[in-house]
Amino acid sequence: MVVVHCHASSPYLQDPHHTALHYLLRRAPPSPPIIYATSPQPLSSSSPSAASTRRTLLVSIATTSFSSLILSPPSKSATNTEFFDLPNSGGVKALDLRAGTGATPVDGDQVAIHYYGRLAAKQGWRFDSTYDHKDSTGEPIPFVFTLGSGKVISGIDSAVRSMQVGGTRRVIIPPSQGYQNTSQEPIPPNFFDRQRLFTTIFNPTRLGNGEGSTLGTLIFDIELISIRH
Numbered sequence: 001m002v003v004v005h006c007h008a009s010s011p012y013l014q015d016p017h018h019t020a021l022h023y024l025l026r027r028a029p030p031s032p033p034i035i036y037a038t039s040p041q042p043l044s045s046s047s048p049s050a051a052s053t054r055r056t057l058l059v060s061i062a063t064t065s066f067s068s069l070i071l072s073p074p075s076k077s078a079t080n081t082e083f084f085d086l087p088n089s090g091g092v093k094a095l096d097l098r099a100g101t102g103a104t105p106v107d108g109d110q111v112a113i114h115y116y117g118r119l120a121a122k123q124g125w126r127f128d129s130t131y132d133h134k135d136s137t138g139e140p141i142p143f144v145f146t147l148g149s150g151k152v153i154s155g156i157d158s159a160v161r162s163m164q165v166g167g168t169r170r171v172i173i174p175p176s177q178g179y180q181n182t183s184q185e186p187i188p189p190n191f192f193d194r195q196r197l198f199t200t201i202f203n204p205t206r207l208g209n210g211e212g213s214t215l216g217t218l219i220f221d222i223e224l225i226s227i228r229h
Helices: 019-028 046-063 066-071 154-161 191-200 204-208
Strands: 091-096 110-119 124-131 143-146 168-173 218-228
Touching: 066 124, 110 154, 110 168, 124 191, 154 218
Parallel strands: none
Antiparallel strands: 091 168, 110 124, 110 143, 110 218, 168 218
16 A cells, blocks of 8 residues: 655645545546545634635635536646637637647648537537537548638638647637528538527527627537548
């Protein structure tokens, strides 16, 4: 048995119930050798330091993005840990979940991507995913398109144009860079998903009420699989 005593220099890590410590313990190997992480001086729950610790923890959780806690945190190889504006994209915001190591496409290249598409106006409802499109062997079928052809929504073009093969990026696409009509790709293959998507985005009553700036906001997680020049 191997016993490791972790003497944390930061006070909040001395709390054995702290989220970060539990995260480290969850990542420990389930089989021997067993690693125990202990705090040399546990804080009393009634001490001023413990109260300060709890306040610090609550503020930290409140100010941390939901995506970094639950959905899919950026990997160590990611170059950004916060959303940033993509240049010349018309307002598309991006977060690199995993940095790619391959080539970067240019207009005219045929690119293959996997994606999850969600609609912000429906509380993040997932309207389509290439991982649900399977071939005869059960493998997911990537979405293939020609970069810069105008056949896909502009926000995806902008997102993919600066990615590298192997990378994964989350993008928030404003309505102006999203669906402008019902023929733009990617189009959900399921009829009911497609109908719900487009009746929400192009709802005449809500558009008339001035909700056009929010109805068509999209969230895509995009993985660049390959490039064909």
